[in-house]
Amino acid sequence: MNTFAAVVDNPWYISEWQILLRLLSAAVLGGLVGLERERSQHAAGLRTHIMVCLGSCLMMLLSIYGFALFVNELNVRVDPARLAAAVITGVGFLGAGTILQTGRSVTGLTTAASVWVTAAIGLGVGAGFYFAAAVSTLLVLFVLWALNKLERKLFRRKSERLIVVRVDDRPGLMQKLRETVEQSGGDLRKMRFQDEDDADAPEKLGPNQLAVYLHVRLKRSAEAELLDGLRGLDGVHAASME
Incomplete structure (x- = not known):
């Protein structure tokens, strides 16, 4: 019993149920953002946002818990944030693919930003920050849907x-x-x-x-x-x- 308690209290340990919960949560939250983009017929839609959020969550899980066996090894320094930083950089290149320039008109910036913030939501879920990830998802949906309607009404841009x-x-x-x-x-x-x-x-x-x-x-x-x-x-x- 003491051995089991020690394993559970270990910050480098996570159960398979927790892994499943975080991956499913990332898929749901990313899907909500992707659904809004899909409804607006943007280049990055439902599947893209789910994949980005799910992949980011998995990378965070791997970054924190994937190298737990080497934590106590000599001359080994574990950095849980290293893979997370790489995800942000990689998603930046993915988001750049949604930006198009026609003459002086640039489109796709909002979709690129939604892909980037979806990756951040996935990282948050992977780290166990469910509340922050859920609130961020709601704020993203508010910005993409509600503020878009307000912007079109107040600023009829050419x-x-x-x-x-x-x-x-x-x-x-x-x-x-x-x-x-x-x-x-x-x-x-x-x-x-x-x-x-x-x-x-x-x-x-x-x-x-x-x-x-x-x-x-x-x-x-x-x-x-x-x-x-x-x-x-x-x-x-x-x-x-x-």
Whole structure:
């Protein structure tokens, strides 16, 4: 009995039931964050967040308890935080894969941050900080869901879009394109052209036609209106948004 009590009181010992509880808790908490990202159709969704949280929890368990047999060995120094620090660095590279840049518009930063904080939640569960991990999960869900709705309501920000227009090469048409963008509430940041003689020009260009690339800052709600306005101009054959 004394031997069993000594084992249980050993800070380097953890039972199989405790391991199971922590791994399942990490999967549930990571899944809650991933579910919100999946519902919003982001690159990193349900399975990604579960895997990140579960893997981080396992790494923390391994870091604390996986080398318990070597604790009392001479010239051996056990550092429970070493693998945890490596997890944070590794997840940073994973989160960077969700960040995309289109022109001056950068997307995926929030998803990258959610992957990073999910890894931190997994580390917390692995270390036995259930309360901190659960509260952090609730705060993350509040930030991702509630604050997102508040942000969209208070700050209707414009994002940059690339619009490709196939037009006839005629005088005055470029000014009409600019005016159409302004009428839709957009800001024309840059305009560039390609004709049929350019090597990178679209194959659909015909004689005396141009491909016009419009870099426009625009509200999402005005995208369809702008495309319809561009397509309705005389001399415009096609307009698409990328």
